[in-house]
Every structure is written in structure tokens, then in C-alpha cells.
Amino acid sequence: xxxxxxxxxxxxxxxxxxxxxxxxxxxxxxxxxxxxxxxxxxxxxxxxxxxxxxxxxxxxxxxxxxxxxxxxxxxxxxxxxxxxxxxxxxxxxxxxxxxxxxxxxxxxxxxxxxxxxxxxxxxxxxxxxxxxxxxxxxxxxxxxxxxxxxxxxxxxxxxxxxxxxxxxxxxxxxxxxxxxxxxxxxxx
Numbered sequence: 001x002x003x004x005x006x007x008x009x010x011x012x013x014x015x016x017x018x019x020x021x022x023x024x025x026x027x028x029x030x031x032x033x034x035x036x037x038x039x040x041x042x043x044x045x046x047x048x049x050x051x052x053x054x055x056x057x058x059x060x061x062x063x064x065x066x067x068x069x070x071x072x073x074x075x076x077x078x079x080x081x082x083x084x085x086x087x088x089x090x091x092x093x094x095x096x097x098x099x100x101x102x103x104x105x106x107x108x109x110x111x112x113x114x115x116x117x118x119x120x121x122x123x124x125x126x127x128x129x130x131x132x133x134x135x136x137x138x139x140x141x142x143x144x145x146x147x148x149x150x151x152x153x154x155x156x157x158x159x160x161x162x163x164x165x166x167x168x169x170x171x172x173x174x175x176x177x178x179x180x181x182x183x184x185x186x187x188x
Contacts, residue, residue: 015087
């Protein structure tokens with residue numbers, strides 16, 4: 001029970017401070033992976049893949065997944081409620097005041113300052129995903145061969161799908177589906 005309450009508190013804090021959407025929750029989730037035994041950084045990479053490939057907001061999907069790993073259905077529901085509760089509270093407060101203060105210098109300045117903070121949080125999360133997905137530090141430290149630093153199949157897949165997304169403009173869901181099928185084929 002204590003573990004579930006602690007998990008609720010951690011996801012509540014994440015929901016309160018992860019301004020900028022689901023990807024902004026990643027630094028908080030990495031912190032949880034480092035401080036609790038609920039999931040590992042490797043589990044987090046799996047959570048990101050599942051959350052990105054399922055309908056719904058990534059942050060909520062990740063909270064549900066992490067909560068389920070830790071506490072089953074009750075943990076999944078608890079983590080999800082914890083993550084969305086601060087948003088509900090803040091939206092109710094903001095909606096009641098924003099109309100009155102929408103032209104305020106302080107409100108506009110506050111939003112101006114939040115934009116780079118959110119970009120920094122998302123960039124930090126992207127760097128962590130890059131490290132987990134494309135780099136293999138263990139193999140490199142064992143062999144000291146610079147070529148072993150990269151997960152080459154993942155790098156090739158990353159580059160190919162990046163080019164497809166930028167040049168061909170396929171729908172992201174189709175790219176995710178292709179990546180999932182390739183992953184299944186490569187693991188067979």
C-alpha cells in the first residue's frame with residue numbers, strides 16, 4: 001500500500017510539473033527509473049514504444065503502463081489518475097482566471113519563459129531515447145572497438161524511417177507499424 005501511495009505521489013508530481021505534454025514526462029520517468037525499482041531505463045524504452053504506438057496521449061499511456069508494471073490494474077489506474085489530477089486542477093483554475101488576465105504582461109511573459117523550458121525537457125528526453133535505442137555502451141566498454149558503440153541495425157532503421165518521414169511524408173502511424181513489423185521480423 002505504501003508503494004502505491006509513493007507511486008501516486010511521484011506521478012502526481014510528474015503531472016504537476018511536466019509542462020509541455022507527454023514527452024515532457026520523460027525526464028521525470030527517467031528519475032523514477034533511477035530512484036525506484038518500479039521499472040528500468042530499458043523498460044522505459046519499451047514504454048515509449050508502446051505509448052507511441054497506442055492511441056491516446058503518450059504521458060497517460062506511459063503512466064498507465066508504468067503503474068501496471070508496478071501494481072497491476074490498480075497501479076495502472078492509480079498512476080493514470082495521479083498524472084491527470086494536477087492538469088484537471090490547473091485547467092479549472094486557469095480557465096477561471098485566464099479570460100480576465102489573458103492580456104497581462106506577466107501571463108504573456110510566463111508563457112514566453114515556458115517555451116524554451118519545455119523544449120529543453122523534450123530535447124533531454126530525446127537524447128535519453130537516442131542513447132537507449134541507438135548506442136550500446138556495454139559492448140563498447142567490453143571490446144573498446146568504436147564500431148561496437150552503435151546498435152547498427154537500429155541506426156539503419158532510424159535513418160531509413162527518418163528519411164521516409166521527412167521525404168515521403170507517410171503518416172506516423174504507418175511508420176510506427178513498419179518499425180514494429182521490422183522489430184518482430186528481426187527478433188524471430
